[in-house]
Amino acid sequence: MRYVQLDTPKPISKIGLGTWQFGSKEWGYGPEYERRAAEIVRRALELGVTLFDTAELYGFGRSERILGAALGDERAKVVVASKIFPLLPVAPVVQQRAVASAARLGVDGIDLYQVHQANPVVADTTTMRGMRSLQDVGLVGEVGVSNYGLRRWRFAEAALGRRVLSNQVRYSMIDRGPEEDLIPYAEQAGRIVIAYSPLAQGFLSGRYDATNPPAGAVRRANPYFLPENLERGAQLIATLREVADAHDATPSQIALAYVLRHPNVVAIPGASGVEQMERNAAAAEIDLTDDEYAALVAAAHAFRPVTGLAAVPRMVRARLGK
């Protein structure tokens, strides 16, 4: 495992574990998955993973409970990251919600407490007042944000009066927005970009095609899995396979290596089984050559999926099986 070269109280592994899948029916993994989730966490610990990401929203607290129980006595050694969903993020609410998350996780302190998304109405001055008091009493280690643009990330730092260590955003080969400003800022200021959906929810694994889309409500709502987009992605997957073959690796591992190339980026892929966790952890060791990286960039640029409003009628038709 590799770790971010930054001054943090505990090392942060380049590959973390995302746990939205835990206790969330929308992924369609069934009741058996809860036992597997615990195995995934234990294997991740053995492989040197130190970053575990959850949120009060995931399974309405179930993800935090499953993760905390699975970590057991190792909780204190790793970086437990959770998120507040900022419905009304005034200071007392922020404090009360952190206490509730810590209780579900079974921890004395949340190592990284993140604002799940920017509240369009409540300014960060309010939210960060709550965060600062949580840090002052030691219930929260580092503060993070999620789905923030650069301007608001920096504003949040000014409001907190301390570093907002990380911004958790969608970042993968086919969602490259963070390369424009968030990643350069993280590198210059000593912050971290946490890449969520780094496999584009499994699209980049190459496991799925138009005749074999994934099950579950989460991915039915993701336009990348429209039959048309799965077809359009064939060349991109072929390039991933080509690079993967040269490393005796899988397309997913190469997709992870792509985002991890930046020193201040860590990725938190979810996993449906232990073997995926093992492969994802191993991806941290893969170094892409400049030529391979250029080939991946070119293939990613050439991929033009149907997204946004244009995707809506197609998704309805796919839902109706037409």
Ligand SMILES: NC(=O)c1ccc[n+]([C@@H]2O[C@H](COP(=O)([O-])OP(=O)(O)OC[C@H]3O[C@@H](n4cnc5c(N)ncnc54)[C@H](OP(=O)(O)O)[C@@H]3O)[C@@H](O)[C@H]2O)c1
């Ligand atoms: N802050 C936010 O707003 C936000 C939003 C989304 C996610 N997140 C966080 O980020 C985490 C990861 O994002 P995500 O779950 O949306 O997407 P992801 O990590 O890109 O995709 C996860 C899925 O990819 C497949 N997969 C994982 N490893 C694989 C491997 N080695 N080989 C082949 N397939 C593999 C699995 O699905 P199958 O095996 O079923 O194909 C798995 O459930 C979440 O768990 C959550 O913690 C945060």
